[in-house]
Amino acid sequence: MIKRSFLGLVKPKLEMPPVPEGRFEIKAVPTPGRVTLLLEKPKDPRLASDTVALSKGDRVKTGQKICLSSDSTVYTLSPVTGTVFQVSPSIGDFGTTYIAVSIEVEPEDVFDEAFQERMKQPDAALAREHLSALPGSPPFGAFFRENASIDTLCIMGVDSDFLSTTQRYILAHQRGALKRGIDGLKTLTGVERIVLAVPAGADPQLVDLGAEVREVFTRYPHTLPQLLMQTLFGQTVPAGKTCEDLGTVFFSAEAVAALGEAMQHGRFPGHKVLTVTGKDQTAHMVTARIGTPVREIFNMLEIETQELDRIVFGGPMTGSAVYSEDQPILPHTDAVFVQDRSRIPPISQNPCINCGECVRICPARIPVNMLVRYLEAGRYDEAADLYDLHCCIACGLCSFVCVARIPIFQYIRLGKYELERMHAAEANHA
Ligand code: SF4
Numbered sequence: 001m002i003k004r005s006f007l008g009l010v011k012p013k014l015e016m017p018p019v020p021e022g023r024f025e026i027k028a029v030p031t032p033g034r035v036t037l038l039l040e041k042p043k044d045p046r047l048a049s050d051t052v053a054l055s056k057g058d059r060v061k062t063g064q065k066i067c068l069s070s071d072s073t074v075y076t077l078s079p080v081t082g083t084v085f086q087v088s089p090s091i092g093d094f095g096t097t098y099i100a101v102s103i104e105v106e107p108e109d110v111f112d113e114a115f116q117e118r119m120k121q122p123d124a125a126l127a128r129e130h131l132s133a134l135p136g137s138p139p140f141g142a143f144f145r146e147n148a149s150i151d152t153l154c155i156m157g158v159d160s161d162f163l164s165t166t167q168r169y170i171l172a173h174q175r176g177a178l179k180r181g182i183d184g185l186k187t188l189t190g191v192e193r194i195v196l197a198v199p200a201g202a203d204p205q206l207v208d209l210g211a212e213v214r215e216v217f218t219r220y221p222h223t224l225p226q227l228l229m230q231t232l233f234g235q236t237v238p239a240g241k242t243c244e245d246l247g248t249v250f251f252s253a254e255a256v257a258a259l260g261e262a263m264q265h266g267r268f269p270g271h272k273v274l275t276v277t278g279k280d281q282t283a284h285m286v287t288a289r290i291g292t293p294v295r296e297i298f299n300m301l302e303i304e305t306q307e308l309d310r311i312v313f314g315g316p317m318t319g320s321a322v323y324s325e326d327q328p329i330l331p332h333t334d335a336v337f338v339q340d341r342s343r344i345p346p347i348s349q350n351p352c353i354n355c356g357e358c359v360r361i362c363p364a365r366i367p368v369n370m371l372v373r374y375l376e377a378g379r380y381d382e383a384a385d386l387y388d389l390h391c392c393i394a395c396g397l398c399s400f401v402c403v404a405r406i407p408i409f410q411y412i413r414l415g416k417y418e419l420e421r422m423h424a425a426e427a428n429h430a
């Protein structure tokens with residue numbers, strides 16, 4: 001684990017904290033009176049008026065598919081039964097736009113018959129058209145990209161950021177669902193090579209799950225997929241390419257367990273496991289319906305927040321701050337933590353002093369001190385062409401060590417987002 005608080009800008013010793021052994025208490029967050037689902041809109045500006053084919057007063061069932069009107073590949077599944085209360089636009093990081101669907105929840109689930117019927121014929125189309133919205137967000141879309149040639153699936157039984165023990169919890173406590181999910185993955189994708197990445201010293205009986213078990217370092221950033229590609233498969237992901245381009249798709253253990261549960265019961269499992277860490281740095285494992293406002297979780301755990309405290313979805317290295325306790329838990333939200341306002345490390349507009357710390361720590365060997373100059377100036381194309389922006393594996397270590405307290409990782413994210421948006425717009429005008 002981090003030997004000193006991640007809240008201070010010190011050189012990290014980045015060992016992940018262990019999952020407690022033996023019986024581990026997981027707390028169930030009561031189903032809230034209202035959940036909110038978010039559908040991310042495509043970056044194409046012509047789809048600015050995109051919405052969903054639902055309006056206030058419509059009834060939805062648990063597992064019912066809700067898609068954007070323009071594009072059925074962007075969808076979610078309702079985790080509850082209830083009545084639509086509101087459909088409205090919503091804005092996320094860097095101007096990402098969403099359609100937010102709020103649903104007033106009924107006490108009893110009524111399961112969607114179309115989902116149940118479709119689960120009786122498991123095939124690749126089912127995976128693409130229904131199962132990408134399972135808890136853990138299984139990336140089935142990777143199989144349908146142009147020229148996709150996937151020959152390996154890697155299941156992450158390790159967590160990819162600090163303050164999350166979610167994947168290791170699933171590995172330890174949901175073996176039956178994981179085994180069914182691994183069988184399901186083989187059926188749905190036809191891929192035979194399935195590798196299960198586990199922490200060193202994990203239970204030898206994990207081999208019974210039907211995957212090739214491989215132990216990996218749990219020292220950050222070795223649990224990030226791009227680095228696992230090297231340690232597990234001896235492959236380096238080239239700049240601008242993805243693990244999928246090299247034939248490997250990464251699934252979280254939770255996504256696979258959720259698939260196993262859906263295949264066993266023929267129903268959408270709408271609960272998410274997540275690690276919640278309060279201001280005193282006490283970690284809690286909870287399970288909550290997807291769409292639950294984070295406020296409800298804080299209430300149950302008696303975590304109190306004040307103005308200017310920071311709430312982060314994800315881990316301290318790669319997570320994103322949210323501005324409201326109304327923010328809902330999403331299918332991929334593995335962790336939430338709260339920082340007391342007195343312990344938030346300041347950021348600055350100080351210039352880079354060329355200390356070289358960011359360059360030394362960068363696992364992708366990027367000249368970060370030069371990269372950040374171009375990003376600060378909004379010269380994103382040059383940042384990519386001259387200083388390897390697309391080699392960045394988004395580990396966040398450069399921000400962590402920067403002595404000038406420059407928010408380098410935020411600049412990197414903004415740069416990547418802007419380039420993606422510009423290229424989407426150019427492609428539509430070509
Ligand atoms: S986030 Fe920073 S340290 Fe990590 S790979 Fe990118 S540039 Fe390098």
Ligand code: SF4
Nearest residue numbers: 352353355356358402
């Ligand atoms: S760590 Fe910060 S101050 Fe040091 S070289 Fe990198 S960007 Fe500049």
